Amino acid sequence: MIYILHIETATHICSVALSKNGVLVDDIDEASDGYVHGEKLTGFIDELLKRHHIEYKNLSAVSVSAGPGSYTGLRIGTSTAKGLCFGLNIPIISIPSLQSLFEIAHKKLPEKSIAVLFDARRMEVYSEIYDASKLVLKKLSADVLSQNSYDEYLPLTIVGDANPKLKEIWADRNLSFDDEVCISATGQVEIAYQKYLAKDFEDLAYFTPNYLKEFYTH
Numbered sequence: 001m002i003y004i005l006h007i008e009t010a011t012h013i014c015s016v017a018l019s020k021n022g023v024l025v026d027d028i029d030e031a032s033d034g035y036v037h038g039e040k041l042t043g044f045i046d047e048l049l050k051r052h053h054i055e056y057k058n059l060s061a062v063s064v065s066a067g068p069g070s071y072t073g074l075r076i077g078t079s080t081a082k083g084l085c086f087g088l089n090i091p092i093i094s095i096p097s098l099q100s101l102f103e104i105a106h107k108k109l110p111e112k113s114i115a116v117l118f119d120a121r122r123m124e125v126y127s128e129i130y131d132a133s134k135l136v137l138k139k140l141s142a143d144v145l146s147q148n149s150y151d152e153y154l155p156l157t158i159v160g161d162a163n164p165k166l167k168e169i170w171a172d173r174n175l176s177f178d179d180e181v182c183i184s185a186t187g188q189v190e191i192a193y194q195k196y197l198a199k200d201f202e203d204l205a206y207f208t209p210n211y212l213k214e215f216y217t218h
Contacts, residue, residue, distance in 0.1 A: 002060045004192050005045065005084070006185035009037045009077030010069025010097035011118065011161050016044045017185035018052065022193030025052055027186050037076040045080075059090055061201075063192035065185075066094035068126040068142070068212035069118055078209055091201035093192045096210070098128040098140060098160075100187035105159045106134060108181060112157045113137065115150060119162040123169075126212055129153050142212050145169065 001020060006027075008015040014037045017027035028044045030036060049056065064081035067074050085092045098116040105114050111132050118126040123145045129138040137153055147169065150156065155174045158166060159181040167177055195201070 003058050005059050005062045006188040007064045007077045007081050008185035009073040010065040011183055013183055014040050015185040016048055018048050019189045024186055024189050029184050037073050041080055056088060061091045061093055061196050063093040063095050063188045065097045067097055067209035069097050071211055074209040082204060085204055092204055093195045094202050095188040095191050101183045102130050104187040105181045109157055115156045115158050117160040117162040125162045
């Protein structure tokens with residue numbers, strides 16, 4: 001059996017999931033106005049494994065959100081994942097945060113082109129855009145938004161925690177917003193399993209998240 005623990009801490013949502021042979025077993029998610037990862041993450045992991053009578057030694061790997069996103073959240077998630085992998089002598093698998101959210105959105109909206117946007121600050125976002133066949137239309141980048149950003153990809157459905165501010169500045173555009181699609185460790189399951197089978201692991205000693213701090217005008 002291949003049990004993988006999945007850790008998602010790129011945003012205000014603290015989320016863990018457990019999968020077995022590439023299929024989701026269970027997950028725990030908590031959203032808050034602040035960052036509860038430091039207080040809640042290890043407890044969520046303990047609770048999730050105990051629910052299903054899985055011991056830590058049964059884990060085959062740990063996957064973790066690789067960014068971009070919150071510096072604090074990513075640092076906590078990575079350090080927790082690394083600690084588990086070092087202690088258990090198992091591999092760590094990195095999952096791009098926006099791709100993870102896209103996987104969740106695509107299951108709900110399989111016929112839509114989807115823009116995944118994470119809030120950064122002011123008019124800044126981290127963004128990635130996919131079509132309905134899961135082809136990447138615009139690669140991951142950090143952007144300063146304008147009224148006409150991403151015009152060439154319209155129509156689009158927007159998901160991510162940047163939605164509240166985007167609804168204000170893009171009120172008159174050919175866009176739809178899905179606020180019900182939220183990031184979760186469940187979005188890592190299929191990607192992590194395929195990476196595990198391919199032995200696509202990170203170097204435990206040197207792995208760091210992709211903070212993607214540089215911004216440019218799009």
